[in-house]
Amino acid sequence: MKIKLSHRERRDMAVEIHYPNEYGGLEEVSERLQSGKFFHGEGDYSELFFKGFHIARTTLLLKKPLLMEIDSNYQTVKMVFTFSGKISAIERQSNLQLERMPNGHNIYHMNCFQGHSFWEANKDIWLFEINIIPELFLKYLPSHNKRFKTFREKIERGETCALSNYDYCITPAMQWIIRDIVTCERTGFFKRMFLENKITELLLLQLEQISDSQREAVASLNNRLADKMMIVKEYIETRNLRSCSLSDLAKIAGTNEFTLKKAFKQMFGTTVFGYWNQLKMAEAKSLLTDGELTVSEVSAHLGYKNPQHFTRAFKRTYGTVPSKWIYKSGMLHLD
Structure with a gap:
């Protein structure tokens, strides 16, 4: 499993990230941290991954706008929380357009995503993402809701898609769970248990809000x-x-x-x-x-x-x- 990120204009500026199949072993949580200069910016990229799950946190300040090529070879369901910064992406094969807005969250299914993304400059970018292998995610996805049923069908067909056409508002309850995940100091098997529990709780809040709410778009203001x-x-x-x-x-x-x-x-x-x-x-x-x-x-x-x-x-x-x-x-x- 790997994803390659490259600068649209500077192909020599590329980052290739590799992961074990299904994100690794059964018990231990693997951690990685990259800190320093990335493309035209500076920040941190931290990761936690274990069997079935991958957690990533990005903090970045770009000096100029970034147009980046994305090329991945794996399938994942992605829980995305954008606290600050604006990022858009287009998937080449499906022509799916993704807009990530400040204080917005959504859930996506990505199958060998190939396309490009645009990152806004001169603003702090704060992203939190959780990747779940589709087989595991589908066990948590309800079937009573038409939107959820359609999302399930698209995942089973292998389509790259979004659960909702609009982002929903990140609530304080979600922020506290994410804070607990980021600051967790447990180790070994107990850390894995803690993270799995928090991910389930966070997914519950996302699915509840998307199921119960009418449109709560965060992209409608200038x-x-x-x-x-x-x-x-x-x-x-x-x-x-x-x-x-x-x-x-x-x-x-x-x-x-x-x-x-x-x-x-x-x-x-x-x-x-x-x-x-x-x-x-x-x-x-x-x-x-x-x-x-x-x-x-x-x-x-x-x-x-x-x-x-x-x-x-x-x-x-x-x-x-x-x-x-x-x-x-x-x-x-x-x-």
Whole structure:
């Protein structure tokens, strides 16, 4: 299994990456990290792979736009999360056009992909991808949904295709799972178990959102307004869950409250305060799963004056009370 990446204008600038069949052995997780200069940019490319799975994280800053040829000889289902940067690709045989937008996710089936991609310059590119061998992915793909059924049929025919014509919004819950994958410090078989569990959880969130949602396209705003919404999103995420008024956020983005409310929901599929609440609930779930704090302590940490208000908010989000997520010393701990 291999993929070759080459510069469209400089064929001498090429990278060829090899993988073991089906991504390697049964128990151990293999890791690779490449850091430095890539084509016209600089950044990191880190990989984890084990039987049936391949995880890749790319952080890159390009000095000029990059048009790159892609030539792979393997079949894969690709879970793609684009946190920042814009990338487009065209597959030569099927003429399939793929657009990866900031804060967007989608699922693709690639069969010996041959084509080219265009990478935007002068912006941080932050990509997270999970490759799954098709036989394994199909075990998780529901059949009740027409879109899923069509995707299954195309995979079985070997067609390169996308699950959805549009990207969907990356939610805070997805961000927390990806953070757990990237920062996992377990080793050996336990690392593999942990990663498999997180990949399944992340795939669940993707399939649920695509199944339940109408179109939540993140590509429908002009570039300038989309950049402003990314500034607002990133500002909210760095506030350590402290609230901020719409007027203050509008000033930060250089727009007005009406435009902020409309554009933010259009790009992220929720309101400003809805997104802030998703961040709180995602952190609450992570803290409760760690088991270091009680429900009351997590409630206070998130700024709730009444733990019952926190419990109701958590149940609305996850369908269960927060005490179910606490696990201490091998036993379920209830406040």
